[in-house]
Amino acid sequence: MNVWEATQRRLERIFRDFDNIVLAFSGGKDSGVMVNATLDFMRAHGITRKITVLHLDYEGQYAATTDYVTEVMTSNRDLIDPVWICLPFAAACEVSMYQSYWKPWNPEERDIWVRDLPDAPGVIHTGNVPEDFPEYDGVWDYTVQEKIGAWLHRRSGAERTAVLVGIRTQESMHRHAALYRQDRTDASMLEGLNWTSRKGRGVYNVYPIFDWVTEDIWTANARFGWSYNTLYDLFHLAGVSIHDMRVASPFRGEGQEALKLYRVIEPETWAKLVGRVNGANFAAIYGGTAAMGAKDIKLPEGHTWKTYANFLLDMIEDEEIKQGYLRKLKSSMRYWTVKGGALPEESAEELRGDAPEGTEFLGEPKDNRKRRGPYEVIRFRHYPDDIPAVSDLSLIPTYKRLVITILRCDHACKYMGFGQTKREVTKRSQAVEKYREIL
Template sequence: MTSTDDRAGWLPEGAPLDNSPHIRDYVPKHNRPRLAAGADVYTLACERMAYVMDHHDRVMVSFSGGKDSTAVLNVALEVANSDPRYARHLPLRVVFFDEEAIPMETEEYVRRVAQRPDVALEWYCLPVQHRNACSRQHPNWWPWAPEDEAKWCRPLPPEAITTLPGFPIWPPSERLSIPNTNGLLAPPPHTTATLMGIRAQESLIRAHAVRLRSVDNYIIKYKIKSKDRQAAALDRGNLWKAYPVYDWRTEDVWAAARIHGWDYNGAYDVMEMAGISPGSQRCSPAFGEEPLQKIHVYAQCFPDVWGRMSERVPGIGAAHRYARTELYGYGAKPPKPDGVTWPDFLTHYIAKHGQAQPKVAERVRQIIARHYLKTSDPILPTAPHPVTGLSWQFLLTIAMRGDFKERRQESNQLMRHSRETYWANYCTELADLLTAGTAGELAHPRPLPADPFTLIPDEYKDTP
């Protein structure tokens, strides 16, 4: 990326952004400094796309109707139509998983995409497994589930594909998630690249997904996440994920739409008129942990669909009212009662997850085990450990919210300060606990050091 400010990374110097849709007065919250790459982000995306098309037998665009997959779709079409050697990828295979609880504007946009002569769109309306963060007692929901037909948020589109070889409809517990269903879309022996609109700006998890570990850091081997008996059948070793626009920012996406005249989802215009900031505009269902914070956007902007969404999944009414409160693990965390150990405090919240309790408990155990594989130091209430990033407050968030998609990683807690600062904060908090006589509430399995500051490695100690 060539720009070092907040301008779109591929616009000519001095080009105005003021009239670009959805980026007027937009100040991104999570921008990182741009690094000089010798080319603009649009050119780089096209180069990556060409490389993917050259080195894979087949490609398919994972299309949601959102702005990021719109960017991937248009870059892919640009490259596929640019040279006869890419003609084998035309018409471009585009896979759309209709998640039912989406704006009507999304359906209309996807239909326009499907009518393009250079696109072969597959419109799947399958009861794939989705997270329902609205209810701890009912942690999953399934769009287009036949048993819930009376509650569907929208009529079944006429283009809908409702069966897929290898996808189990019954019982509901056997239904696959979208990532695992992708394994059914790319049968061997052909190598297939799934083109996805993952951008590093969106989150630290997505930034880590494309960290520089190889020359082709944006091409990642597809690994089936399922641990059940179907995993072996789904993971055939011939499927890859490609993130050609991973270094784009939100303003890059919208500037590209303006400069190239791309069609896009009209739902963004509705959210823009409602005053929703560009970084908060989402068209996906609002029932998962992160989207739940924006559930009010559906009620405000898409009342036709919201009328059905408000009755679609268990707990939706309470979530609409309290999604951004302590009840759903947002904002300030509840204080731990004096005299209660941290493991017991977490157990109280884990027990609230009903049938999902074992999964949440296992997630917490895995994180703690990861910590003790790297260090024998105790886990503290608030200060993240300088090696692992773990704290009891982080674990409390997991215990309260579940983190079923494992998007929260303890190592991300170490991204704001220097390692020296983290060591100073950690040792100071441990010293305060020892002085107050409350260190026993940590439930640390080993003796605690008399002088916590001796834990600091020499390279992180202040020296004259």
């Protein structure tokens, strides 16, 4: 069975087992293929009940993306109900030392919006928010999407809602681990299907194309003549590899490399982006250089990586951002010096020849996590300053890795292997709500 045939079987199961379908659509290649595959499946099988197409609009984006989203959200109205979110949720900002997030469509910043509100069916903005709509102001984007999924479930009166999300495990180890972790319970999935994830009572995220690779996406577009975001054509002309093309918020870490392309592809949009978020121009100019932790970063004279990290932390005026880095550092130190962390076997072998005194090599991991290839558990006596022998700096817990993380404005510390925790999401949401009550 190839991935196309497997996806057809998953769609058959989805439409059989769920009485409400919501499709999360970003305007990128993966969600675009998912929209087209789903609509083709519906027409081929005579399915006439509508699905909801949900789009979170990040305001600052290429015109080609807006055009494609508009095309999808206004076409096939016999099969889709559009829900187009233009609200001031919190979006990650990794181009600034001064803010960890920004708010698209913030009404208090209307004079510097990158573009006007879209004029299309299904648009929800601060002027027409439904009475029972979930909290959104300053709430993280992924949390908002989950809350809206639950809201759409309640509004539909359905017994079971599927939220189709176009993620592929090829894109990252985090995505691969999320679906293949051996400690997942049956209660967290629908009837043991690893491409489903229970998000709440009656609500499941489902991943119909999780096993596709990038080449599958473009093969499907060509074979079936599907429409797609023409921004990818412009990326191709600019020499960007198909594996590096991203349609993401320009201020996210994933979008920094493409940020500089705005100046060439859409100069007018670029001029507005520079005025929208502090640090955008700096990130575009220096995003691929040592100034932002890329390539061959040099240690300033008279510093160790630890003292340089402390210097950078002292330069951060925002206490919340500074404490965020310190919490992640403390967690990393506790993990690697007490419990021990797992390294790929080839990195462990590199480490053996240059390991700090007291480093312990504890053999294969004893947990049930499914990993790609053999790993070995390593425990350090002291948190290392730097270990040049290991080629992948992001895998080794060092103060140099922390320096790179800070220079990249990587507030979530993804370079250090962290993801945003539920505690952080909840804490921010509670803080926003408390502040609103005070006002």
